Amino acid sequence: MITELGHFALILAFIVAIVQTVVPLIGAHKRWPAWMAVAEPAATAQFLLTAFAFGALMWAFIVSDFSLQLVTLNSHSAKPMIYKISGTWGNHEGSMLLWVLIVALFGATAAWFGGNLPPTLRARVLAVQAAIGVAFFAFILFTSNPFVRLVVPPFDGQDLNPLLQDPGLAFHPPFLYLGYVGLSMAFSFAVAALIEGRVDAAWGRWVRPWTLAAWVFLTIGIALGSWWAYYELGWGGFWFWDPVENASFMPWLLAAALLHSAIVVEKRESLKSWTILLAILAFGFSLIGTFIVRSGLLTSVHAFANDPERGVFILMIMGFFMGGALILFAFRASAMEARGVFSLVSRESALVANNLLLAVSCFVVFVGTMWPLVAEMFFDRKLSVGPPFFNMAFSPFMLVLGLLLPIGSAMPWKRARIARAVKPLRYVFVLALAVGGLAYAMQTGRSLLGPIGLFLAAWIVMGTIVDFVQRAGRGPERWGRLLRLPRADWGKMVAHSGLGITMMGVCGLMAWQQEDIRVAQFGEPYDVGAYTITLDEVNRYEGPNFLSTTGYITLAQDGEVIAQLKPEKRIYPVAQMPTTEAAIDYDLARDVYVVIGDEQVGGGWAVRTYIKPLTNWIWIGSGLMALGGLLSLSDRRFRVAAGARKTAASPVPAE
Amino acid sequence: MIRAALLMLLLAAPAWALDPKEMLADPALEERARSLDHALRCVVCQSESVASSNANWAEDARRTVRELVADGATDDEVFDFFVARYGEFVLMSPRPSGSNWLLWAAGPIMLLLAGLIGVMYLRGRETAAAPHEEALSPQEAARLKEILKE
Numbered sequence: 011m012i013t014e015l016g017h018f019a020l021i022l023a024f025i026v027a028i029v030q031t032v033v034p035l036i037g038a039h040k041r042w043p044a045w046m047a048v049a050e051p052a053a054t055a056q057f058l059l060t061a062f063a064f065g066a067l068m069w070a071f072i073v074s075d076f077s078l079q080l081v082t083l084n085s086h087s088a089k090p091m092i093y094k095i096s097g098t099w100g101n102h103e104g105s106m107l108l109w110v111l112i113v114a115l116f117g118a119t120a121a122w123f124g125g126n127l128p129p130t131l132r133a134r135v136l137a138v139q140a141a142i143g144v145a146f147f148a149f150i151l152f153t154s155n156p157f158v159r160l161v162v163p164p165f166d167g168q169d170l171n172p173l174l175q176d177p178g179l180a181f182h183p184p185f186l187y188l189g190y191v192g193l194s195m196a197f198s199f200a201v202a203a204l205i206e207g208r209v210d211a212a213w214g215r216w217v218r219p220w221t222l223a224a225w226v227f228l229t230i231g232i233a234l235g236s237w238w239a240y241y242e243l244g245w246g247g248f249w250f251w252d253p254v255e256n257a258s259f260m261p262w263l264l265a266a267a268l269l270h271s272a273i274v275v276e277k278r279e280s281l282k283s284w285t286i287l288l289a290i291l292a293f294g295f296s297l298i299g300t301f302i303v304r305s306g307l308l309t310s311v312h313a314f315a316n317d318p319e320r321g322v323f324i325l326m327i328m329g330f331f332m333g334g335a336l337i338l339f340a341f342r343a344s345a346m347e348a349r350g351v352f353s354l355v356s357r358e359s360a361l362v363a364n365n366l367l368l369a370v371s372c373f374v375v376f377v378g379t380m381w382p383l384v385a386e387m388f389f390d391r392k393l394s395v396g397p398p399f400f401n402m403a404f405s406p407f408m409l410v411l412g413l414l415l416p417i418g419s420a421m422p423w424k425r426a427r428i429a430r431a432v433k434p435l436r437y438v439f440v441l442a443l444a445v446g447g448l449a450y451a452m453q454t455g456r457s458l459l460g461p462i463g464l465f466l467a468a469w470i471v472m473g474t475i476v477d478f479v480q481r482a483g484r485g486p487e488r489w490g491r492l493l494r495l496p497r498a499d500w501g502k503m504v505a506h507s508g509l510g511i512t513m514m515g516v517c518g519l520m521a522w523q524q525e526d527i528r529v530a531q532f533g534e535p536y537d538v539g540a541y542t543i544t545l546d547e548v549n550r551y552e553g554p555n556f557l558s559t560t561g562y563i564t565l566a567q568d569g570e571v572i573a574q575l576k577p578e579k580r581i582y583p584v585a586q587m588p589t590t591e592a593a594i595d596y597d598l599a600r601d602v603y604v605v606i607g608d609e610q611v612g613g614g615w616a617v618r619t620y621i622k623p624l625t626n627w628i629w630i631g632s633g634l635m636a637l638g639g640l641l642s643l644s645d646r647r648f649r650v651a652a653g654a655r656k657t658a659a660s661p662v663p664a665e
Numbered sequence: 666m667i668r669a670a671l672l673m674l675l676l677a678a679p680a681w682a683l684d685p686k687e688m689l690a691d692p693a694l695e696e697r698a699r700s701l702d703h704a705l706r707c708v709v710c711q712s713e714s715v716a717s718s719n720a721n722w723a724e725d726a727r728r729t730v731r732e733l734v735a736d737g738a739t740d741d742e743v744f745d746f747f748v749a750r751y752g753e754f755v756l757m758s759p760r761p762s763g764s765n766w767l768l769w770a771a772g773p774i775m776l777l778l779a780g781l782i783g784v785m786y787l788r789g790r791e792t793a794a795a796p797h798e799e800a801l802s803p804q805e806a807a808r809l810k811e812i813l814k815e
Contacts (some may be wrong), residue, residue: 362783363788398757398758399758407772
């Protein structure tokens with residue numbers, strides 16, 4: 011019964027979205043207040059109906075209603091409750107429902123908090139947002155309906171992919187979608203502005219909170235995913251340059267660029283058409299990402315292997331929104347006249363450089379991801395593009411970005427004197443060089459990667475802190491003033507430091523990782539790096555829905571036991587799938603990562619040990635980036651700009 | 666009975682990436698073999714290298730790499746061996762040859778282009794005439810002021 015109600019609510023939401031697309035758009039064009047006003051309650055209704063549908067599906071998973079095909083295929087009665095719930099979005103249909111729920115949620119927030127927007131702009135934003143909703147409601151209802159019943163329900167389900175039965179991954183998709191889909195808001199603002207034919211400082215200010223929120227969620231989602239890959243996949247890789255990962259990384263890069271260019275629009279009324287284009291492209295890459303993941307186009311390399319019908323549908327959605335928006339852009343971009351005048355050396359130019367590097371690095375990722383397809387179609391070469399290419403082609407951009415960051419963010423608007431902007435940073439630069447040099451001298455081997463990472467981290471973190479402290483001026487009052495600086499300044503410092511710290515973690519891990527693979531005999535200690543490993547025993551036990559082989563390993567350093575590690579390998583009989591559960595001794599300086607392998611014919615067990623320096627800083631840095639975004643989001647001027655509701659009711663003057 | 670069957674399943678689990686019994690005795694050769702493992706793609710897996718994959722195919726590939734390395738093959742000869750049998754697809758990153766130079770050059774070319782456009786834009790901004798007043802209706806002006814206050 012609840013299932014049917016959910017299905018019905020979904021169809022109703024579809025209809026509401028259609029109304030919300032058409033009526034306010036006409037209203038805004040004809041300046042009819044009543045028609046424009048339809049958008050707001052429609053957005054709320056659309057969100058509530060979609061939320062109900064999603065809740066109904068989740069309920070079916072919670073009570074294990076195997077009369078639903080989706081539940082049968084992706085759940086099992088013996089599964090822990092948290093994974094029954096996360097199973098709701100652990101599959102194609104459910105995750106699309108989550109997708110469209112978030113589209114509706116963002117639309118609703120624009121209706122709730124967008125009281126200060128000009129009525130025509132708000133009506134158009136909500137209409138465009140609803141149009142995206144319409145496309146995806148149709149996609150769900152016509153190609154991937156989650157509410158399909160089975161005529162004969164089975165006794166039990168087929169279980170969720172055990173790799174997905176993990177807390178890190180349970181919450182990875184919702185965050186990622188909040189990010190992906192949040193960019194739809196920036197897209198809606200861009201298209202609405204193009205229809206309006208004007209972009210001004212206020213527009214730049216309105217679009218930023220939503221972009222910032224989307225970027226924060228995307229950061230968290232990507233970080234969760236990479237952390238999961240690190241501890242779950244059994245060899246401690248954190249990033250694989252897999253097409254699906256790239257699909258989430260490209261929107262992140264563009265969203266980061268968009269955040270920075272929207273500042274220029276807000277403060278200096280320049281870079282308008284570029285910002286609009288970025289907003290369109292950022293959401294475009296989200297759609298491309300969805301397309302890549304859903305169609306199976308790239309994972310299998312054999313085009314459209316997974317589900318051609320769904321792939322074609324998403325391709326059509328993508329073609330419609332990107333094509334439409336870009337055509338609109340071509341006609342209207344000339345109306346976006348830049349007004350600010352600034353010199354070649356200025357904050358504006360530095361932000362242009364930031365956008366250049368982020369956009370081109372995104373392009374590199376895009377070309378690398380798509381190249382296998384291009385090569386097969388045009389050159390008849392079947393090939394693959396993997397991590398070695400991306401590491402070489404992508405990293406230089408990040409290196410330059412890191413080098414320029416402290417200088418650029420210290421520059422004043424309009425006109426800067428490079429010597430003056432750089433002056434306070436020269437000590438920082440020398441100190442950072444010293445840190446890098448020290449790392450170079452202390453390491454074994456002659457790799458440059460690690461020292462570069464430490465240098466960049468020191469340069470960025472100290473550079474942004476110096477810049478931040480300078481903002482408070484001089485004199486005895488400065489520390490008090492520092493605390494009262496706008497949250498946006500705090501956010502900037504924290505997020506930029508986070509980037510530097512993540513770079514350090516990545517470089518440290520890639521440069522200084524140690525690996526050891528061997529047959530371990532019970533009670534016979536051996537050394538890996540500075541550590542002593544002893545395999546004490548191996549046990550088998552039965553979990554709720556898996557069988558486990560667990561190794562008991564003692565980790566010691568300088569004769570002192572520092573940890574007891576229990577690496578496992580598990581078999582999930584229902585899904586017929588093995589997983590590794592690596593045991594990790596976490597530490598800020600290094601992780602010791604232990605994996606148990608097979609029993610050997612001649613006695614003993616295969617044990618793999620990795621020492622991974624600085625690894626945790628990758629995720630600490632990501633967390634700081636997200637925190638910086640949140641701090642910036644809480645800045646007063648956004649609340650002032652977005653929260654004042656009392657003016658919402660004022661009628662629009664007739665033309 | 667079911668328990669016994671499950672135990673069988675547990676014991677029949679696939680090999681886990683590189684196994685000690687596959688390794689070469691000479692550490693220097695093993696080191697080279699491992700870096701080769703990372704540069705070869707497991708062709709039956711989804712975006713995994715031979716080094717990290719548990720598939721039987723990858724296990725065979727690792728063994729072959731070690732046989733070739735032990736026979737004194739250079740890295741390029743090992744790659745040639747695999748490319749001859751499985752095509753270019755088996756390489757983790759394509760060789761910069763033929764049409765692939767486009768892939769490797771795409772980033773730098775784009776950077777040059779974008780940089781050129783960027784500098785032209787910035788030059789234009791530098792010499793732009795003072796902004797002429799755009800027609801803002803009085804209500805809009807008042808509204809903008811209100812919004813931009815604070």
